[in-house]
Amino acid sequence: MIRQLDVDGVPTLMAATAGPMRAGLTFRVGTADETLGRSGITHLLEHLALAPLGLTDYHFNGATAPIFTSFYMQGSESDIAGFLTAVCRTIHDLPMARLEVEKEILRTEWSSRGNAAIDSVPLWRHGARDHGLTSYPEFGLHAITEHDLRAWAARWFTRENAVLWIAGERVPAGLRLALPAGVRQPVPPVSSALPRTPAYFVNGSRAVVLDSVVRRRTAAGVFAGVLEREMYRSLRQEDGLSYTINTGYEPRGDGHATLRALADALPEKQDAVLGGFIDVLAKLRVGRIEQADLDATVAKREETLGLAEVDAARLPSQALDLLTGQRTVTVDELRAELKTVTLGDLHQVAQEVTATALLMVPDGTTADWAGFTEAPTCSTHTLPGTAYREREGDGELRVGIDGVSYVGPGGPLTVRYAECAALLAWPDGARRLIGHDAISMHIEPTLFDLHPGAIGVIDQRVPADRRVPMPARPPEKIPQPYAAANRPHPPHQQQRPAPATRSWWEVPLMVLSGLATLGVGGITLLLTFGLFIADESDGDIGWLWGMVGVGWLLTVILALPIVLLRRRRR
């Protein structure tokens, strides 16, 4: 049984446990509530709140997720009381002296965090806001001030916006949740960067990933289990294409859930894993779902629900439901619901999954042949503005009063100032504008014939709270023309290498250069042969040798334009 009570105005869930006491305090705030320009603020606050408790052997932790932030501890009654009391106090009295150190720790945490295949999915589905922010580095860290942190704490870390859960016999003596009053915050809206689904995008990882959105219900959770069994059988047991197969079902707090599936692939089997994956989805979509898979999945869930500790184990997820105003169900209700799930229900979920699907496919493959639309990698429109030519290549940057457009290879790319999620600004003048739709435009002043005032226009037009100051770069990191390899490309531009196009004058120049080289080179060659054959005693031919030298030099000079133009193209 899960009991509900109240501790210092904070709704509290409690269930018995045979093991050590555990407790968690969860707030309805997370990365999805942030903006890209100040992203990382919740994570930073969570770290700062725990910082004073750092040098202990206690089992405690903090976690920042898209829509919630939790502080968790396992230990004696007095340890837990002390921990949670201290956390509540520290959140509103942060150790600001540690601000820069904690920022540095978070940057290290980001850079050492392995890039999981699945990490880029949210960006493609949601863009550079709310649920899409988890795909980005915590860009806001640089800009976040003490004031920002205090305001963030006051808005989100309140009594009304928290839920406490305790696995144990009673509320620990001495626990004091000294939180200010506030309001229960609704879950953030969910943005979409996909004009059409089912969609796909290409990613360099050796895995196929499915991301979909379904209405939250017991049948959808069961479907994730059935899908995993089907994938395991087809892709691993029968065809031997994948090793790792897994699926996940995660409620989003708004009546919907994210349903994901992943299958990894050997380098030479990636196309087959994609094909097999698409066939598995099609099989379920047309309703050919195995009763045995349904039965096995339900049996596994029932087994979990039959464990002695089931109530204690369900406390964290129940706390989230309470916090987001979702229906909470008892174990008995859940068991009853599991029994009613039919193949027809699963078929319905399968159709929802395919209709909302976003598929991540390996490099060198596509999924358009299977009816998936390519997710946008460039903008549909451009904006007028003052045009600046790219020094190297045929691109053109247009800086206007409403936004910036880039027209050229990989484009067009457009970011409107009003829809700019973040403006990354380097001291050397480089700028990166990231639009809400995740279209990213990187401007290196060294690579464009840029008027000195152009960057100023951008800086002025983008709202100040979107601006993210970036640390200075060493000179060798600043790209220079004719060193294309150094040039950092925004993620969206990397998706598709654009075909190289030539300027009108290049081909005639190369032809001219070729003809001249052939002419002069030919004559020089004949002359050289002639001199070798000629009788050495034929008087003084030193001046002729001089001519040969000059001729060869001229040939090389005439051939230069071809070489340079070709190199420029690589």
Added chain:
Amino acid sequence: MIAAMPAPLPAIDFDPAAAFPEVNDMRAALATRDWPRVRQLLDPRDWAGRSLLVSAADDVEGVGDFLRAVLARHPGDTVAATMLAAHLVDAGWKIRTSLRAEHVSREQFAQLHDHLRQAEQILIDVCARDPGNVLAWQERLTTAMGLQLGQAEARRRYDRLARYAPHDRRSQSALLQQLCPKWSGSWDKVFAFARERMLAAPEGAQNGVLLADAHFERYHDFDTDGERAAYVRDPRVAQDIWTAAQRSVLHPHFRHEPGWVSTRSVFALWFGLLDQWAAAAAQFAALGHLGSEYPWSYLGGTSTLDKFRTEAYAKGGPR
């Protein structure tokens, strides 16, 4: 004694209906838009027989619209869906033409790919509903090749199909194409697959032709006549052709089942290339007036066929 003037050789009939009259029944059923009759013709046959009849459907005017209408009435009819997909694949390839890639325009490629994508999406659905539909998987080998879905994906499709029809010669020929270097494969893969499937099939089956096809692809791929001449002089090649023939067209169990005309034609051609005119003449005699586009289409078509046939009868004994 005056030698009798040889009677002129009969003209070759390339129509598959010449060998299999049921092809005309199929055409008639499609022309009169008689779907129950189409099913009646298809359903009792094995996969090779169905494949033969389905490929005949394309000669009938307006068959695509008819199949779409059938599907609108019976949305779950996987037979109609497969036929529609096969029709789209054929129509796409006709737009592309059989020219080498550099002679095909961008627009032609775009239309081919569009047709193949439509076909593929229909076939994904058919295979999801009916995973044992060998014909649908066979078409998916062709779509995979045209859409360049990759070697491993083509192999996966073949393996799925082979669970239900391990010796389906037409599907094996389709995969053999994919395994060729021209479709990003390798000769090692081509020959390994051809030998393996030939030896796995019962003696007297047509699968022996795979090895002859593999050598023919290799032969045809050489750049110079000199290389080609050297290839046919290689005793290992001749050995392979004889082995393949003895397991198929020369075996007492060889039957005139769908595909036999092109199978005998491949051996007639190979025996001609190998200068084994008596053996070539025996194949031409068995073929009579029947002929197939393949393999002659690779070497200039009817004129090459006539030349080989005339030479076979001239040098290879009585007809």
